[in-house]
Amino acid sequence: MTTARLLADLAEVVGPAHVLTDPAVTSAYCTDWTGRWRGVAQAVVRPADTAQTAEVVRRCAAAGVAICPQGGNTGLVGGGVPPADGRPTIVLSMTRLTGVDDVDVAARAVGVGAGVTIGDVQRAAVAAGLDFGVDLASRDSATVGGAIATNAGGIHFVRYGGMRAQLLGIEAVLTSGEVLRRWRPLRKDNVGYDLPGLLAGSEGTLAVITGALLRLVPQTRRGAVAVVAVQDPARGLAVIDAVERAGLTLHAAELMTEAGLDLVHRHGQRRALPAGTPFAVLIEVAGADAGDLAAVLAEASVDDAAIDDSPAADLWALRERHTESIARDSTTPVVKLDLTLPAGALGAFVATVERLAAAAGVRPIMFGHLADGNVHVNLLDVDPAHAEDVTDAVLREVAAVGGSISAEHGVGRAKAPWLGLGRDAVDVAAMRAIKRALDPAGLLNPGVLGL
Numbered sequence: 497m498t499t500a501r502l503l504a505d506l507a508e509v510v511g512p513a514h515v516l517t518d519p520a521v522t523s524a525y526c527t528d529w530t531g532r533w534r535g536v537a538q539a540v541v542r543p544a545d546t547a548q549t550a551e552v553v554r555r556c557a558a559a560g561v562a563i564c565p566q567g568g569n570t571g572l573v574g575g576g577v578p579p580a581d582g583r584p585t586i587v588l589s590m591t592r593l594t595g596v597d598d599v600d601v602a603a604r605a606v607g608v609g610a611g612v613t614i615g616d617v618q619r620a621a622v623a624a625g626l627d628f629g630v631d632l633a634s635r636d637s638a639t640v641g642g643a644i645a646t647n648a649g650g651i652h653f654v655r656y657g658g659m660r661a662q663l664l665g666i667e668a669v670l671t672s673g674e675v676l677r678r679w680r681p682l683r684k685d686n687v688g689y690d691l692p693g694l695l696a697g698s699e700g701t702l703a704v705i706t707g708a709l710l711r712l713v714p715q716t717r718r719g720a721v722a723v724v725a726v727q728d729p730a731r732g733l734a735v736i737d738a739v740e741r742a743g744l745t746l747h748a749a750e751l752m753t754e755a756g757l758d759l760v761h762r763h764g765q766r767r768a769l770p771a772g773t774p775f776a777v778l779i780e781v782a783g784a785d786a787g788d789l790a791a792v793l794a795e796a797s798v799d800d801a802a803i804d805d806s807p808a809a810d811l812w813a814l815r816e817r818h819t820e821s822i823a824r825d826s827t828t829p830v831v832k833l834d835l836t837l838p839a840g841a842l843g844a845f846v847a848t849v850e851r852l853a854a855a856a857g858v859r860p861i862m863f864g865h866l867a868d869g870n871v872h873v874n875l876l877d878v879d880p881a882h883a884e885d886v887t888d889a890v891l892r893e894v895a896a897v898g899g900s901i902s903a904e905h906g907v908g909r910a911k912a913p914w915l916g917l918g919r920d921a922v923d924v925a926a927m928r929a930i931k932r933a934l935d936p937a938g939l940l941n942p943g944v945l946g947l
């Protein structure tokens with residue numbers, strides 16, 4: 497079948513207005529958030545619901561055309577953009593699946609379409625007197641489908657876990673066009689393999705997620721935020737430990753460095769601590785107010801802290817404005833490496849990355865989710881010709897100290913060549929077997945994950 501014939505067929509399924517082929521329109525779908533990854537697609541296809549998604553997948557599979565599922569396109573590893581190798585591919589944009597069911601307050605659950613943003617899930621939950629356990633700075637663009645496919649973590653991982661932990665059920669289209677649906681608001685349901693859990697983190701390579709039944713959590717009414725100056729990450733972990741031992745509920749714990757704080761300050765954010773603070777930790781607690789948190793921090797003998805009752809938007813902006821300030825400041829697409837370190841290795845690792853960056857003549861800005869050992873290494877002003885070398889050096893270092901080459905953003909295209917640093921041969925072979933079983937023709941997101 498010719499591509500033109502397939503696109504005409506797909507237009508019958510989703511309507512001609514939702515098969516986009518004008519390069520001026522499709523280029524935004526073919527370029528990732530960082531600007532580092534650009535691909536080529538025959539069209540962007542925008543189904544309205546599960547039935548249309550299934551029909552699009554069935555017709556593409558019959559024509560041997562690859563499918564790149566896409567949500568809000570905020571992923572940071574190039575997984576949501578098509579390949580650049582010329583292979584016939586469509587981008588399957590899931591942003592029209594925006595249905596939100598009534599919140600089941602008794603079961604603390606809500607069913608949503610894959611295209612609903614994380615921000616809209618939060619708003620639906622709050623309107624029903626509940627909350628959603630995942631939050632991230634990209635909340636108003638990142639979709640439920642994309643967040644599940646990357647198993648997004650975010651700022652409340654320390655309290656509620658990531659997207660996988662929020663899944664009570666899932667609906668997804670398999671490459672056969674069949675619809676897999678597990679949709680019961682049950683907390684315990686051990687009948688066989690955890691297929692929703694398998695699709696969490698599958699990065700669009702196993703199925704197209706069309707909806708999810710999400711666990712909700714009780715709303716936290718009182719809270720407090722502190723930005724605390726510390727000399728090194730180990731001291732930051734000790735302060736977090738003191739806060740938890742005092743009986744406060746840790747809601748978030750974010751690490752920032754002097755270089756990152758200087759950068760967001762240069763991009764317009766007011767300082768909360770004096771310049772020259774080597775590291776700062778943003779701590780949010782739940783069920784307590786600023787006075788309670790101040791008392792615990794005083795007991796832990798912290799040097800300097802700015803404290804406010806939640807939501808403390810000004811303090812949170814220091815952390816949340818890192819990503820956009822970094823993107824605006826770098827002269828070349830930023831090399832972003834999202835890593836987990838064993839708790840005791842974090843301080844030495846930060847120093848090592850600073851050394852490697854200085855040797856390569858690039859600027860490092862690091863921040864992350866301290867309580868999870870998760871550090872986001874951002875390398876600015878990297879000559880694109882050297883991006884792979886500098887990536888290789890950092891990923892080898894993290895593997896050498898027993899960390900993970902992907903904490904929460906996934907592998908995507910960015911880290912596919914280094915899959916073997918994160919998983920051993922038997923593990924990779926088992927993942928390949930799963931991929932072959934669910935996608936025998938290799939049509940779902942080829943090249944992503946390196947399988």
Ligand SMILES: Cc1cc2nc3c(=O)[nH]c(=O)nc-3n(C[C@H](O)[C@H](O)[C@H](O)COP(=O)(O)OP(=O)(O)OC[C@H]3O[C@@H](n4cnc5c(N)ncnc54)[C@H](O)[C@@H]3O)c2cc1C
Nearest residue numbers: 567568569570571575576639641642643645648649700705
């Ligand atoms: C400012 C900023 C802050 C961020 N903070 C965090 C953070 O704290 N924690 C974190 O984990 N991430 C973070 N991210 C990364 C990103 O927002 C998340 O990975 C997010 O979950 C991606 O959602 P998306 O809808 O944009 O997915 P996309 O970027 O569109 O896609 C991501 C991956 O999911 C696949 N996919 C998308 N939709 C579907 C679907 N319906 N079915 C199957 N596969 C699908 C794609 O093929 C791709 O592999 C941040 C990004 C930005 C820009």
